[in-house]
Amino acid sequence: MSTWAVVVMKSIFLIILAAVFPRLLIRAGAATTRSSRPPQQQVPCMFIFGDSLVDNGNNNGILTLARANYMPYGIDFSRGVTGRFTNGRTTVDVLAQLLGFSDFIPPYAITRGSALLRGVNYASGAAGIRDETGNNLGDHLSMNRQVQNFASTVEQLRRYFMRGNSRSSSTTTLVDNYLSKCIFYAGMGSNDYLNNYFMPQYYTTSLDYSPKSYADSLLRDYSHQLKQLYNLGARKIVVSGVGEIGCIPYEIARIDNNNNNDNNNRTDRCNQTINKSIEMFNSGLVKMVDRYNRGELPGAHFVFVNTQHISKNIVNHAKSYGFKVLDKGCCGVGKNNGQITCLPLQLPCENRDEYLFWDAFHLTEAANIILAEKAYGSKLCSDVYPMNIRQLVRM
Numbered sequence: 001m002s003t004w005a006v007v008v009m010k011s012i013f014l015i016i017l018a019a020v021f022p023r024l025l026i027r028a029g030a031a032t033t034r035s036s037r038p039p040q041q042q043v044p045c046m047f048i049f050g051d052s053l054v055d056n057g058n059n060n061g062i063l064t065l066a067r068a069n070y071m072p073y074g075i076d077f078s079r080g081v082t083g084r085f086t087n088g089r090t091t092v093d094v095l096a097q098l099l100g101f102s103d104f105i106p107p108y109a110i111t112r113g114s115a116l117l118r119g120v121n122y123a124s125g126a127a128g129i130r131d132e133t134g135n136n137l138g139d140h141l142s143m144n145r146q147v148q149n150f151a152s153t154v155e156q157l158r159r160y161f162m163r164g165n166s167r168s169s170s171t172t173t174l175v176d177n178y179l180s181k182c183i184f185y186a187g188m189g190s191n192d193y194l195n196n197y198f199m200p201q202y203y204t205t206s207l208d209y210s211p212k213s214y215a216d217s218l219l220r221d222y223s224h225q226l227k228q229l230y231n232l233g234a235r236k237i238v239v240s241g242v243g244e245i246g247c248i249p250y251e252i253a254r255i256d257n258n259n260n261n262d263n264n265n266r267t268d269r270c271n272q273t274i275n276k277s278i279e280m281f282n283s284g285l286v287k288m289v290d291r292y293n294r295g296e297l298p299g300a301h302f303v304f305v306n307t308q309h310i311s312k313n314i315v316n317h318a319k320s321y322g323f324k325v326l327d328k329g330c331c332g333v334g335k336n337n338g339q340i341t342c343l344p345l346q347l348p349c350e351n352r353d354e355y356l357f358w359d360a361f362h363l364t365e366a367a368n369i370i371l372a373e374k375a376y377g378s379k380l381c382s383d384v385y386p387m388n389i390r391q392l393v394r395m
Helices: 003-020 022-026 091-098 113-118 143-162 168-180 190-197 211-231 249-254 272-296 307-316 365-377 389-393
Strands: 046-050 119-121 183-187 236-240 301-305 325-329 355-357
Touching: 046 091, 046 143, 091 183, 091 365, 113 119, 113 143, 143 168, 143 211, 183 211, 183 389, 190 211, 190 272, 211 236, 211 272, 236 272, 236 389, 249 325, 272 301, 272 307, 301 365, 301 389, 307 365, 355 365, 365 389
Parallel strands: 046 119, 046 183, 183 236, 236 301, 325 355
Antiparallel strands: none
């Protein structure tokens, strides 16, 4: 099915949903409690930057197809439909619980004033490092726009701290000291490949760049954006690498597997061209983290989460993690439930904890929990480098 046919079909369903079934948008789902919560909040705030993997509602009010504010998204989330692109919690939701927050970090779209003190989520579905990334799906908040929103947040925090403090220099110091204790999470790059470089019918980047030069270009832009966060006060920064997106149901569905329909070797069915390009980007991220930690950004502590390696580990040990289905979405349409993402009111699979993927692009809550727990507490540098998030908190 063509891209435009998918766009038209989903648009029609969204319009029908909004007009006929508005109450379902606030339906509460079943709570999930697989991850325990530490007894004490470990950092004063958490700020999140990213795409649909961690978006929790920022796209709900904008004109885009990259939206998830309809059932069955959120079917297992304690508050029902919120705009999260999964059945339950995202990776950063679980991380917030592991960090001891009593509530989830709220979306920037609906958060202002003193509520900003505990942090905010700026992530936006379809967003990328490059501004044009994701334009094929409609409006979104690119990483540059998310950084701008954080700059606005810092100004609001300065006004808040200025109350009762007449010296602007002291106010700046107070805000900087406060932010230096917070956790910053950035997860970008997936869409720069899926909804840019590997979409030649819409973008020219694959003609303008080789895979290596494109990765280098992304890393230069990303480095500038992360340095902007540093200049605005970020000091403890978690950078999540791009996962095995050549193995998502959407990509598997695009590969002609007529002779391999019964082949259980998922690796043989992945788009390895995409995965090899991702390896170039992730390798560059590790080198960037090393440079920053070795003094290029004084006082900063960066952590790299190797999502690609963790994803491979989950697949290689799927049975021990409880997963039985690795190549199909729990909810979706077409081959592998991956040709069209989960549609409004569609019935998803019942055994969701046995599925690695929720839809054509996004992981289930069960997989998000594993990613978050490894990022927070793994002792393996192959998972998280050079330290885990628990150790980062203590820096």
